[in-house]
Amino acid sequence: MRSRTPWRGSVLAVLMAALTVLTAGPAPGTAWGAAGSRAALVPAVDREIHFTADGVTAYGTLHIPAHRAGHRLAAALLLPGSGPTDRNGDEPPGLTPHTLARMADVLGGDGVMSLRFDKYGTGRTGLGGRGSAPDMAAYTRQAVAAYHALRARPEADPQALLVVGHSEGGLQALLVDRAVQEKPAGLALIAPQSMRLLDLIRLQLADALNRAVAAGHLTPQQAWWNNRGVARAIADFRARRPVDTSALLPSLAALFQGMFGPVNADFVRSDDALFPPSVARGAAPGTRTLVTCGTEDTNVPCRTMPALLSGLAAARTTGPGLRVLPGLDHLLHPAGTPVNDPVIAPAAQRALHDFVRPWRHTAQG
Structure with a gap:
């Protein structure tokens, strides 16, 4: 790990690195009336947008599906x-599964617009002048700024805002919900970080050693x-x-030297201070919530989910709740699929379709 590069170890990358060495070898919104059904069709479009958080400009893609004008x-x-991990869910050049870009496609098919953005350290946004990884609070403030930018879009229904987070993004979705005054109507926690x-990481490495x-x-x-070490x-x-x-x-020593070194220690400490089940207890009551886990996910195994689900239950969130995805890994692929295959398995697509069912519409009505 280069001493001047902020931590490049995602939950997925941590596990992959260890394995490589150890095994070497009617919804809210405008109702459809007679006039609305005759309104002109607005075609689908992707727009490059930007917003500002902590004085740093972040860049993203707004996907607007085909819909009737107004x-x-x-x-x-x-x-x-x-x-x-950038706006598309990639860590180029080595890891390019397009996880978030494919989610945008799935949601767009149900008439749900979406915003995905290059967080600090990725894509066009970059580190914003920093020489080290921001702490978790900075990432949350950036995500909150993105939420407000999405809410302000003229195409968006402010009563039907959703937050969909993958892996650590699932924990971040809960933090956004806690931070904003205008609460999202739904949270989708896709293979979410469910523990400190x-x-x-200790669990992942123990499994890899076994x-x-x-x-x-x-x-x-x-x-x-x-x-023990x-x-x-x-x-x-x-x-x-x-x-x-x-x-x-050596592989484990290098991992911890990078994570605990001066470039990354503040971020690691700030993330590790968060206990996701406790954060989940702060979710707004009545929030429609989806949680997924894949039975072949070695990054966030299904056995880690009960405490998180208990936190959501204590917050009095509503369903669809937990969806176990048989045979799927952390990237929502069938186990054994090449990591850079840009596809979301049908079971994961069905979970997303079910989550957005109250808000689903098509351009045809």
């Missing part, structure tokens, strides 16, 4: 996962010592003690 549309803010960041043992690449004793490194970082990674496998 009809206000449900509008979804799309939030990416951790690391340098470093607890989740698979390395099963494949014959590590001995059980090597896995045990590395699991991972736990000690995390405990020392949280306690603000010096972190010794010398006993870890």
Whole structure:
């Protein structure tokens, strides 16, 4: 990891890096009346837009599906996962699954407009003059600014605003809901970060070490010592003690040196301070909420979801609730699909269709 580059380890990238080394080898909105049904059809369009947060200009894509003139549309803010994930859900050049771009397509088919943007450190936005990764609060302020920019669009129905977050973006969706006065009508948490960041990374690495043992690449004793070293490194970082990674496998040592180094430590600490189930308890009552997990997701396994779901239940959110996606991985692909395949599996598409059902419309009415 280059010392001058902010943390490039998304939840997905953390797991992939470890595996590579360890296994080497009628909706709200304008009603349709007689006059509305005869209104001119406005064709679908993608527009480049920008907005400002903390004095930094961020750039994004507004997707407006075909609709009848004068009809206000449900509008979804799309939030990416951790690391340098851009408006399309990509970390170019190596990881380009177009996850958010494909979500925009799926939602557009249901008549839902969307905004996706280049967060700090990605795409046209860049770091905004920073030399290190912003903390989680800065990312939240940027997402809130994007939410207000979407709400202000003349095509958007302010009573039908949605936030759709993937991976860490799921946690960020909950933070946006907590921060804004005009609450979103719905939250879709797609394979969301469901635990404290470093607890989740510890779980991911433990699973990866176990698979390395099963494949014959590590001995059980090597896995045990590395699991113990991972736990000690995390405990020392949280306690603000010096972190010794010398006993870890080189790949794990490099991972923690990058995450806990001066460029990235503030962000990691600010994310790790958040307990997603507690954040979920602050969701606005009555918010329509979707949570998905794929049975082949090794980044955010389904077994991590119960506490998050309990938090949403305590907040008195409404359904559709949890949708388990059989056979799907973290990128919403069938397990074994190449990571850069730009497709969202049908089961994930159905979950999104169900989520937006109260706001769904077509240009034909």
